[in-house]
Amino acid sequence: MSSLESWVKSLIDIMKRSLDSNGLPIPMDKSYCSEWARDLNIPRGGGDTIIYTSCLYQMAPMINQLVPWIEKIRGTPLSGLAGVLSRFAGFVIKPNRADIDRANGIIRNIAKALIKAGINFGFLYDDEPYSGALLHEIGAEDIFLEYFENTVLKTFRKYGGVRRVITIDPHTHNVLTNVAPNYFKLDFEVVNYLDLIKGVRVRPKISGDVVIHDSCLYARYLGKYDVYRSILDNAGVKHVEDPLITGRDTSTCCGGPLESLSPELSRKIAKIRIENLSKLSRTVVTVCPICLANLGRNAEGVVQVLDINEVVEAE
Amino acid sequence: MGGMAVANPTLKEELLKFEPTASLCYQCGTCTTVCPMSEFGLNTRLVMKLANLGIINDWVRKAVWLCTGCGLCQENCPNEIRIPNVIRFIRSKVIIEQRRGR
Numbered sequence: 035m036s037s038l039e040s041w042v043k044s045l046i047d048i049m050k051r052s053l054d055s056n057g058l059p060i061p062m063d064k065s066y067c068s069e070w071a072r073d074l075n076i077p078r079g080g081g082d083t084i085i086y087t088s089c090l091y092q093m094a095p096m097i098n099q100l101v102p103w104i105e106k107i108r109g110t111p112l113s114g115l116a117g118v119l120s121r122f123a124g125f126v127i128k129p130n131r132a133d134i135d136r137a138n139g140i141i142r143n144i145a146k147a148l149i150k151a152g153i154n155f156g157f158l159y160d161d162e163p164y165s166g167a168l169l170h171e172i173g174a175e176d177i178f179l180e181y182f183e184n185t186v187l188k189t190f191r192k193y194g195g196v197r198r199v200i201t202i203d204p205h206t207h208n209v210l211t212n213v214a215p216n217y218f219k220l221d222f223e224v225v226n227y228l229d230l231i232k233g234v235r236v237r238p239k240i241s242g243d244v245v246i247h248d249s250c251l252y253a254r255y256l257g258k259y260d261v262y263r264s265i266l267d268n269a270g271v272k273h274v275e276d277p278l279i280t281g282r283d284t285s286t287c288c289g290g291p292l293e294s295l296s297p298e299l300s301r302k303i304a305k306i307r308i309e310n311l312s313k314l315s316r317t318v319v320t321v322c323p324i325c326l327a328n329l330g331r332n333a334e335g336v337v338q339v340l341d342i343n344e345v346v347e348a349e
Numbered sequence: 350m351g352g353m354a355v356a357n358p359t360l361k362e363e364l365l366k367f368e369p370t371a372s373l374c375y376q377c378g379t380c381t382t383v384c385p386m387s388e389f390g391l392n393t394r395l396v397m398k399l400a401n402l403g404i405i406n407d408w409v410r411k412a413v414w415l416c417t418g419c420g421l422c423q424e425n426c427p428n429e430i431r432i433p434n435v436i437r438f439i440r441s442k443v444i445i446e447q448r449r450g451r
Binding site: 039042043170171174176250251253254255282283286287292295299303306 | 383410414415424425436437443
């Protein structure tokens with residue numbers, strides 16, 4: 035087996051064990067996932083609409099901490115899966131306070147925009163399940179399905195009245211709209227926050243023009259290419275476009291999805307993307323937590339990478 | 350490429366259940382042209398050719414992990430084939446093989 039191929043096997047096992055023990059696909063304390071909601075008075079469960087963060091904004095920067103560990107393990111000969119897991123046992127990610135604060139700020143900005151849009155929503159706090167998107171994306175479809183049914187759907191059903199789920203990232207939205215409905219009958223509607231806030235009056239939080247780094251999923255799988263552009267337009271933020279760099283059918287990936295498979299390859303892809311984006315503007319706007327994390331850590335002063343929620347806010 | 354590959358109609362049938370658009374491929378190669386991972390060894394056109402023959406060989410077992418799922422291939426495919434789904438199908442088969450201790 036090639037090293038990448040054998041690493042996949044270990045990676046899936048690590049994610050599965052992590053999900054079983056702490057509810058997230060990486061070894062991180064789940065209490066970080068609901069911190070953002072403190073003192074916002076969002077009801078638990080509550081009503082028929084909930085915000086579904088899937089903890090992706092908090093987790094994405096943490097995957098970075100796994101990278102040296104992944105590289106170390108992949109560089110040494112493995113004495114089977116048991117060897118990998120024993121080296122992994124006890125490893126817990128200690129999130130960087132600044133990363134958590136930044137993620138919290140982004141989600142709070144989203145929540146405030148939703149409130150401005152007149153939407154009443156609840157949150158599941160510590161009960162909110164991870165979506166399982168990583169399992170699906172890596173190709174472990176059977177494990178994903180089992181997890182999704184027994185954890186995600188079961189939790190939503192526990193909060194009986196959930197009729198509408200608001201997603202805030204493309205990976206969770208893709209799983210709920212393009213994947214899960216092929217296997218399960220979902221008894222709730224799925225909407226993305228971008229569609230809910232596109233009519234809200236927004237103002238810029240930064241000055242100068244920007245370049246949009248499209249989320250592959252939002253742009254090509256989920257039909258949101260024009261939605262976040264219109265939000266920037268509403269705030270009067272000029273986004274520089276080039277059909278070969280920011281086109282729906284040309285914009286390339288940030289490399290994030292490869293990070294847990296091959297950090298070195300992921301880095302190369304990110305560098306190429308940053309080089310192209312920097313030709314258009316020094317400020318890159320992302321709409322996905324994984325893009326934000328992967329481009330951000332590879333920007334090295336060439337560009338500044340900001341989430342759209344750090345660029346505009348509801349008036 | 351390690352050994353003679355033999356077409357596997359059963360696997361092909363399973364693929365078409367998972368992703369019915371797969372059989373629309375006529376090997377034009379647009380996917381490979383637009384794929385950002387081509388230069389790192391992902392020949393998408395070849396993946397599609399082998400998939401449509403129901404063949405998972407050693408080359409495919411290695412190549413499928415290079416896909417980021419960015420969707421440029423399906424966006425540019427003249428027949429709108431959901432190629433990333435085809436790749437995910439192959440991945441799922443390789444993962445199951447691994448579990449059985451191939």
